[in-house]
Amino acid sequence: MQIMKKILPVILLSLISCLGYAKTPALNYEQFGNLPMIQYPSVSPNGEHIAAIYNAPDGPSIVISAFGSAEVSTIVQLKKSQDRIEGISWVNSTRLLITASYSESIGNKRFRRDRIFSVDTDGTDLVELKTKMPPSAASWEKRRAASLSVVSLLKDDKKHVLLQTYDYRDEVQAVYKVNVYENDFDKLFVNKFNVHTWITNDKGQVLFGYGTEKSKKVTDVNTIWHRKNEQSEWELLHKQKAYSGETFTPVMVENDKLLVLTDYKTRRQALWSYDIQAGKFIEKLYGHDKYDIADVIYNPDRSRVIGVYYYDDYLRQHFFQNEDNNIALLVKNSFKGYQATVYSRSEDKTKMLVYATKDNSPQKFFWLDIKNKKGGLWFSTYPFLEGQPMPNVLPITFNADDGEEITGYLTLPVTADNNKKPPLVVWPHGGPIGIRDYQTFDPYVQFFASQGYAVLQVNYRGSGGFGTNFQASGHHEWGKRMQQDVYNGFDWLKSKNLVNTDKTCFAGYSYGGYAALTAAFQKPEQYSCVVSIAGISDLLTLAEKDYRWQGNLRAHIVNTIGDPTDESIAGELERLSATNNMDKIKAPILLMHGRYDTQVRVEQSADFYDKAKSAGLDVDYVEFKYGTHYLDEADNRLEAFKQLSEFLEEHLK
Numbered sequence: 001m002q003i004m005k006k007i008l009p010v011i012l013l014s015l016i017s018c019l020g021y022a023k024t025p026a027l028n029y030e031q032f033g034n035l036p037m038i039q040y041p042s043v044s045p046n047g048e049h050i051a052a053i054y055n056a057p058d059g060p061s062i063v064i065s066a067f068g069s070a071e072v073s074t075i076v077q078l079k080k081s082q083d084r085i086e087g088i089s090w091v092n093s094t095r096l097l098i099t100a101s102y103s104e105s106i107g108n109k110r111f112r113r114d115r116i117f118s119v120d121t122d123g124t125d126l127v128e129l130k131t132k133m134p135p136s137a138a139s140w141e142k143r144r145a146a147s148l149s150v151v152s153l154l155k156d157d158k159k160h161v162l163l164q165t166y167d168y169r170d171e172v173q174a175v176y177k178v179n180v181y182e183n184d185f186d187k188l189f190v191n192k193f194n195v196h197t198w199i200t201n202d203k204g205q206v207l208f209g210y211g212t213e214k215s216k217k218v219t220d221v222n223t224i225w226h227r228k229n230e231q232s233e234w235e236l237l238h239k240q241k242a243y244s245g246e247t248f249t250p251v252m253v254e255n256d257k258l259l260v261l262t263d264y265k266t267r268r269q270a271l272w273s274y275d276i277q278a279g280k281f282i283e284k285l286y287g288h289d290k291y292d293i294a295d296v297i298y299n300p301d302r303s304r305v306i307g308v309y310y311y312d313d314y315l316r317q318h319f320f321q322n323e324d325n326n327i328a329l330l331v332k333n334s335f336k337g338y339q340a341t342v343y344s345r346s347e348d349k350t351k352m353l354v355y356a357t358k359d360n361s362p363q364k365f366f367w368l369d370i371k372n373k374k375g376g377l378w379f380s381t382y383p384f385l386e387g388q389p390m391p392n393v394l395p396i397t398f399n400a401d402d403g404e405e406i407t408g409y410l411t412l413p414v415t416a417d418n419n420k421k422p423p424l425v426v427w428p429h430g431g432p433i434g435i436r437d438y439q440t441f442d443p444y445v446q447f448f449a450s451q452g453y454a455v456l457q458v459n460y461r462g463s464g465g466f467g468t469n470f471q472a473s474g475h476h477e478w479g480k481r482m483q484q485d486v487y488n489g490f491d492w493l494k495s496k497n498l499v500n501t502d503k504t505c506f507a508g509y510s511y512g513g514y515a516a517l518t519a520a521f522q523k524p525e526q527y528s529c530v531v532s533i534a535g536i537s538d539l540l541t542l543a544e545k546d547y548r549w550q551g552n553l554r555a556h557i558v559n560t561i562g563d564p565t566d567e568s569i570a571g572e573l574e575r576l577s578a579t580n581n582m583d584k585i586k587a588p589i590l591l592m593h594g595r596y597d598t599q600v601r602v603e604q605s606a607d608f609y610d611k612a613k614s615a616g617l618d619v620d621y622v623e624f625k626y627g628t629h630y631l632d633e634a635d636n637r638l639e640a641f642k643q644l645s646e647f648l649e650e651h652l653k
Contacts, residue, residue, distance in 0.1 A: 033641030047346030075123035430510030479576030594627020
């Protein structure tokens, strides 16, 4: 990471200086293949500045602007292609924390390692916050655990934060009080309990720990630790086997109670208060009768939970105080035609950034100064797509062949000839567990539509947000029920006679790539082409590679995909893998994968390509040298869209 002091050119800002945009030439992959220009903006505590991630062509950077100004300056920049900025936080109104990460190969598998920097808002005094790694700590197990994460911003201490990282002496996660100016680490206590997640109260006191049972054997038993205050001894209160009983995600200790996101009683994620000592849920603070609560909303210094948010088709917020709900209502009503929510604000709540989105226009950030009754557009995430006619994303509902109601979205191109039905791209989401599609603007979906293709998205069983029962109905259903839901969506759309289903490409990302390759051998006559981006071709190998990691990751594999050590299950995983069904595949295939992918090993695509070529299949493979799972490097993302454009042009038109 290097310090930069130059002022960014303002030419991009001139494109979006008002809501009347100048139209750009006809859209192609070059406009859609850009990374979001601005990400994760945050208003300083005093409301004087906005900090954000800026995705420049030569690498990600952190920019600062005066609140209400469209002029920004770069204060730090990471190395192109090798680093990623994960987030930013304010320690105080002149000091920032920056969380960055890089991909590292450990034990023949890639992991993302987090690093944390602190810097002044003028770009000076850049410090990396890190402990010293002894030579004996070079083993992959220890290096894998050595990422840092923020435990508390310590609202009453503007020089220190609490960070969690691996302690090489205790061989567990320890909490340190860290001076953000001097990189001085002070360990607070010894972790004897194999805790991996530490939780504080509003004063930054570490009073709760969530971990895994300490055992010489492989264990997936979660443990809950608590102490009444910083002078008390830690007590083991409760144990629970992973994937049994209700879900349990601790959020914060508040008034001697724990705030927890859980599906207790309702089988939908809700926010509850929890009596730590008694091990009992007390009161549901907020839940929705149809959708899961996605997460909580914190106040600016993250010392207090002030609300929750969930998704129906769009992001929705609920605050616990009337004042906050009144502000949210004001924001919602001030941006007609948009779904608008409060994104970040100052401590006194008078200056804020608003996140405004709709299905056929890029997301935008507006600034609002409530006290002075001023506001304006700050940035569009995709300025080169502004002012272009783009289609609406239409919610759909259909019944699967077993009667289950399935939701999704259909996007029809605005350029469609009424006398000619458009070709179709089937585009299931990744994940699969816990992820879903939304009605909001998606550059991939709008890119497909801009090229004249209809797009079908299906929230198949296993998708998140619709309750535990719906999500759990996707467990052990890779290539089966989850796949069938997408096929049923295709059949439903075919019955509507809106698109040319004889010209269909099944394309997907990550799990969506698995679904695409699976469709290639399960429905060889149905699809004109197949695209797998960072996808899975060998389900058994995926399960075996991740099964070797002990604890909850192993439990996740066993409970959602299947136990690869069970001979009958292993055989089924083999049968549900494209790599073992080459003789059935007929459609041309495009594979894309990044070498630095930390979620799906690049060999999933590389090995499939070699085997497919040997089998004489029509297959192309693009491998990106520094590519991550999300291809979130400017050149890689642009090349991926270029490859998509050319492949679809060849096989659908």
